[in-house]
Amino acid sequence: MRFRIALAGAAVLAAALGSAQPAPRADASRRTPLSDADFHALVTGLSEPGGTFITDNLLSNEIAFQDVLPELQRRRVQGAYVGVGPEQNLSYIAALQPPIAFVVDLQRGNLRLHLLYKALIELSNNRADFLSRIFCRLRPHDLTVEMSAAQLFDAYRTPQARAVVPGLLDIRLQEVFDRLTRVHRFGLTREDRNGIRAIYRAWCEGGPDMRGDFGRNPSIPSWVPSYAEMMSAADPFGENQSFLGSEDRYLRLRQYELDNLIVPIVGDFAGDKALRAVGAYLTRRGLTVGTFYTSNVEDYLFRSDAWRRFFRNVGALPIDDESIFIRTYFTQSLEGMREYVDPIRPTLEAFGKGEIRSYDDVIARSRVPRS
Numbered sequence: 160m161r162f163r164i165a166l167a168g169a170a171v172l173a174a175a176l177g178s179a180q181p182a183p184r185a186d187a188s189r190r191t192p193l194s195d196a197d198f199h200a201l202v203t204g205l206s207e208p209g210g211t212f213i214t215d216n217l218l219s220n221e222i223a224f225q226d227v228l229p230e231l232q233r234r235r236v237q238g239a240y241v242g243v244g245p246e247q248n249l250s251y252i253a254a255l256q257p258p259i260a261f262v263v264d265l266q267r268g269n270l271r272l273h274l275l276y277k278a279l280i281e282l283s284n285n286r287a288d289f290l291s292r293i294f295c296r297l298r299p300h301d302l303t304v305e306m307s308a309a310q311l312f313d314a315y316r317t318p319q320a321r322a323v324v325p326g327l328l329d330i331r332l333q334e335v336f337d338r339l340t341r342v343h344r345f346g347l348t349r350e351d352r353n354g355i356r357a358i359y360r361a362w363c364e365g366g367p368d369m370r371g372d373f374g375r376n377p378s379i380p381s382w383v384p385s386y387a388e389m390m391s392a393a394d395p396f397g398e399n400q401s402f403l404g405s406e407d408r409y410l411r412l413r414q415y416e417l418d419n420l421i422v423p424i425v426g427d428f429a430g431d432k433a434l435r436a437v438g439a440y441l442t443r444r445g446l447t448v449g450t451f452y453t454s455n456v457e458d459y460l461f462r463s464d465a466w467r468r469f470f471r472n473v474g475a476l477p478i479d480d481e482s483i484f485i486r487t488y489f490t491q492s493l494e495g496m497r498e499y500v501d502p503i504r505p506t507l508e509a510f511g512k513g514e515i516r517s518y519d520d521v522i523a524r525s526r527v528p529r530s
Contacts, residue, residue, distance in 0.1 A: 174305055180428070190258050192418035195343050202270070205436040206425040208243050209267045216269065217361055219247040220371040221454070222384040225394040225401070226498045227485050228254050230528040231450060233480045238449025239441050241476075243428070243456055245272055246402075247389075251452060251485075252421060253402040258446055261437050265424040271354040273423035274345070278338040280416045286311055286409045295328050295363035296320045304406040312367045312387035321366070328363050332356060395530040406482040428456055428472065429465035438476040447477045451503060452485040460516040470510045486525050499525035 177472035191530065193201070224247045231237075242248040243264050252260045262273055283289035290311055291298040299314045306314075314320060336352065339345045349356075362369070367387040384392075390403040399405070402412045415421050424431020441448065450471070460466040476482075482503040489496045501524060509515050509524065 179482070190418065190420060193259075193420060193422075195419065198343075198419035198422065199345065201440070202424065203424050205261075205422075205433055205440070206270075207427055207430045207432045209425040210265045210427060212266055213356075216245055216266070216371070217272065217358055218369065218371045218386055219245050219389060220383045221247055221487050221496055221498070222389055222392055223496060223498045224250065224389070224487075224530075225254075225392060225399075227528040228394050228400050229396060230500065231255060231483060231485075231528050234449065236449070236481070238447040238479070238482060239451075240450050241434075241437060241448055242450075242452035242454075244452075245269065246276065247454075248273075248406075248452065249276065249412055249421075250401045250404075251410045251450065252415055254400045255450060256411070257449055258420075259279060259444075260421045261424055261443075262421065263424045263428070263433050263437065265425070265427050267425050268354055268358070268423050269528050270423040271351060272358050273421065274339060274351075275335060275355050275358055277416045277421065278335040280413050281342075282334060282338055283413075286403055286406060287314075289403075289409065290315050290367075292331055293362055294366050295324075295331055295359075296366075297322060297324060306405045307391070308401060311403070312391060315367050328360065330475055332359055336357070365419040410439070412495075429460055429468040430472075434472040435475045438472075442477045447479045448482050448503070450483055450485060451476075453487075455487045457486065457521055458489075458518050461521075464519075470507065470515070474507050474510075475501065476503075478507075480504060484525070486521070488522055488525070498528065500528045501525040 180350060208380075228251075235253050237257050240248075240252055240255060240260040242251060242260070242262050244262075248260070250263050262269070264270065279292045282290060283292050285304060286308075287298055287302040287304075287306075290296070297320050299317065299320055302311065302314055335355065336347065340347060345403050365386070368385045370383050370385050390401045391399065393399045400408065402408050417451065424433050424437065428434060438448075457469070459467060460469050480502070484501040484503055484506065486499045486501060487496055488499055499522070501521075504523075506515070506524065515521060515524075
């Protein structure tokens, strides 16, 4: 995304880096909010030109994303978070509570999507308000903070909540733009505004049961979950750890957004800049990468020699023995997909020894998380 900022991007980025205080490994209790100027500097200064993908990825289709959380939450200290894609990152951030999070995605549309989430979450004091805003629906009067995610989604399926209010989308959209431009002073271009408008319209039209089917033949049975199903799912112990799973988790995530600690970046995992720039920033802050959620991006990287550049970029990140990859592996059955974990340091050692040559090698060394 191209922000219009009064100060030169490079100068502001230098100021942001220079103002960071070196620190030992940080935990959630030591999070340091970013100013709007520093947030702007990171978004613009760390981003690459971007590219395209086969789909827009307006929502995830990874129903098992919570499977990894119990194991990762047992780590002594949570390092910084790096991820890719849409809303599953928000649940990982709320659950793991890293000191800072970067969402690095090839598409500029994903950056716009996360700015839209940022505005909607900041504008919404609770989960019920958020669902009213994201789906452009009237809020029922009988919702409480104790309700489960499934109960809240059910409430927004009723005819009363689904009643069309003329102009509501435009009203909500203006609130989003005001939040981003007047409160945070983001200078959105026309392309930015049009992109955010298109995403928001798709969410409002899709509602709680929208699915990321990504062009699949509707006549073929699909394992792809709806937004409501993903947000109502549970971890292996039966606890819903999505960011809408409880009021506490939602408020925790909202504070991250208010503190500017979820930084969306336009970047290619195999590119020359973004990941390395994130690594340099974290190193200066005295932080390590605790979690790197790659989804199934590596599958695409192995279709050329881009995977080699990716692993070299990962090698430039500050890591330790607790740094973990989260990988999504899509199966050929209605089961759909699995989530795997893989320690980063041994993977880089295997890459250095020439033991990784294919995507199958990467999956073979990954494992099902321990519950």
